[in-house]
Amino acid sequence: MSDTAANPPATPVSHPPLPVPAALAYMGAAVVLALSQGLGQGFVSTNIPQIAGDLGITTTQASWLMAAYMIPRASLPLMLIKIRTQFGLRRFAEIGIVAYVAVAFASVWISDFRSAVVVQVLSGAAAAPLSTLAFMYMLEPLSPQWKMRLGLPMAMAVLMAGPTLARVVSPALIGDGGLTWIHLTALGMAMVSLMLVFRLPLRPVPHMKVIQPLDFLSFALIAFGFSGITIGFVMGPIHYWGDAAWIGTLMAASTGALAITVAIELNRATPLLDIRWLASPAILHLTATLFLFRLILSEQSTGAPRMFQVLGIAPSQMTGLFAIITLASVLGGLACVAWIRPQRVPAFHFIALMLIATGAFMDSQATIDTRPAQMVVSQALIGFAGMLFMPPAMMAGLISALAKGPQYLLSFVIVFIATQALGGVIGSGAFTSFINHRQAAHYQTLIEQVSATDTLSTQSIAARAAGLAPQIGDIAARNAQAASLIAQDATSQAYVMAYNDAYLLTALIAVLAAAALSLHVARDRMAARMTPAQTYSSDVKS
Known part of the structure; x- marks a missing residue:
């Protein structure tokens, strides 16, 4: 093994910036790649009822x-880092985009x-490689000082906007109810992406043989754990x-698989994931922050x-809102481009949390007539806050990783993407579970109130029945329909x-997170002020 392979350079390979026309072409390709991935994911999550009808299945089956x-979206990025490092960016990009087109055609x-x-x-x-490719194409033509300031926020903005778009x-696209145009749009985006990847190749970086046999065992365990969750x-x-x-059995088995993975990785000289670095206080704090924010964005x-x-x-009727x-x-x-540092x-994080708290509190005043x-205003605040939060958070992680070397930099990018995919699923599931629980409690209370005020219930049914008189002639059927309504x-x-309870809980969590952030910043500033004084005191004593 060469010295370069054994000890990779401390800084990533840096190419000179491209001319403006070429730079715009690469950044345009990044937008198309990001939208291809985001729209593909959004088409599935948005159209579950339509997919169920198109396939003749229930919505529960369609949820599968x-x-x-989401299963490969959450786990596969963990292996892509080594695949890309060993086989090269260009081969990684070309094979990944060809596979994406083939699957889009099959759909x-x-x-x-x-x-x-x-x-x-x-x-x-x-689709898993497309997020990485979108980042790479956005950063490729930029000078080092603009990669963080311009490339990172714009790549994040387009990636996050895709599912909403x-x-x-x-x-x-659905029109009369069919999904044909949905599939054809996804296929068209994939084919445009294919053309762009082959027309605008990424500049090469040194290859290194980094894949080891034990990586496949660790990846299999991680994939099983993430899939179960x-x-x-x-x-x-x-x-x-x-x-x-x-479900409980599967979750327990998934947790066990991830625990075994941690034990394996901690005892490897060149692990797939550096657990010790990821478990350091700074990275744990950043990971918890990202995960919490992904939950409240649900x-x-x-x-x-x-x-x-x-x-x-x-x-x-909701297209204007989205x-x-x-x-x-x-x-x-x-x-972020204008002010990120x-x-x-x-x-940035404090402002984002307060905007989310404001938007969620406004939403908590909803009624059945909303x-x-x-x-529009409350959801726009939350959408704006999402982009105020994510790029600065990712920049903090990237700066921390850069200090350790390129292998940490790329690992953080992949772990970030995987964590966000998994965090989105967990946030959605937790939010829905809370809604179901609170709906059952509120419904029981409302039914008890109706039963406790029998006179008012009778009057309400009579009023509804009177309104149905022109459509339903039979009195018993009319009263039954009124009670059903x-x-x-x-x-x-x-x-x-x-939902109001969930919105209010979201606002409360955001406010508590902002308070915790304020205390953390205040502690850091106090520590920074005390450190010089302590150093001077010890110098005097010596």
Whole structure:
């Protein structure tokens, strides 16, 4: 083994910046790659009911498609770092994009549930490299000082905007209810990405033989652990957790697999993941911050869309709301470009947390009459806050990794992507579980109130029945329909109250996180002030 392979250089390979026309071409390619990945993921999560109808299955079965897509998205990036390092960027990019096009082409022809599950697993695996490629193409043409300031925020903005943008374009693509144009759009984006990758090759970096046989065992255990957690948090809320014993068994087995992985990696000279570095206080603090933030962002991805679905709002009526959220995210990225600096990371995080708290508190005032237009401001604040938070957080991790060497830098990027994918699934599952629990409690309270005020209930049923008189002639059927409508109203009211509880909890968590951040910054400043004084005191004594 050469000295270079045994001891990689302390700094990553740096290419000179490209001319402006070429730089714009590479950055445009990054946008297309990021949107291809984001739209592909968003098309699945947004259109679960339509997919179920198209395949002739239940929505519970269709939810397996989302789990199948997210499983490789959460685990495969952990292995991509070594694959890319050993076989080179260009081969990595070309093989990855060809696989993505092949899977997109296959998705056009799926016609049954089993083939759909297989295609979604392959689609998630093929999409996993696209996030990395989007970062690389955005950073490729820039000088070192602009990679963090411009490249990182813009790559994050486009990657985060993709799933939301899918909600904007899906109703127009679905049209009469078919998914053909959804699949064709994904295929078209994939083919454009293929052309761009081959027309705009990434500049080469030195290859190193880094893949070891034990890496495959560690990766298999990590993949199983992440897969079990993904399936558990996707299917758990649907099966109400305790009603399906297999979910608990799977989660326990997944935890055990990850524990075995940690034991293996701690005893390796060249581990797949440097557990000791990832378990250092600074990285643990950063990871916890990222994970917490990903959880509270579930208020936007899981909260408002599903609440409006419960209230009977069609997806086409929500396109304006999600278009504004997408725009707010992009504006957040531009704000990072203008003001991002390493020393300003805590300030960015504090502002983002307070914006999320404000937006979530505004959402907690929702009623059954709330419509998307009334949540535009609050959801725009949360979308803007998401982009104020993520690039500075990632920059802090990258700076920490750079100090250790290129292998830590690339590992952090991959772990960051995997953590966000897993955190999104856990956040969505936890948010949905909380909603289900609170809805059942509120519904029980509402039913008890109706029973306790029998006179008012009778009057309400009579009023509803009178309104139904022109449509239903039979008195008994009219009263039964009126009672059914009142029960439906109680269900809708209970759901809205449950979502309000979740929004309020999100606001509270954001405020507590902002308070903890303030205390942490104050402690660091006090420590910085005390350190020179202590040094001077010890010098005097000596």
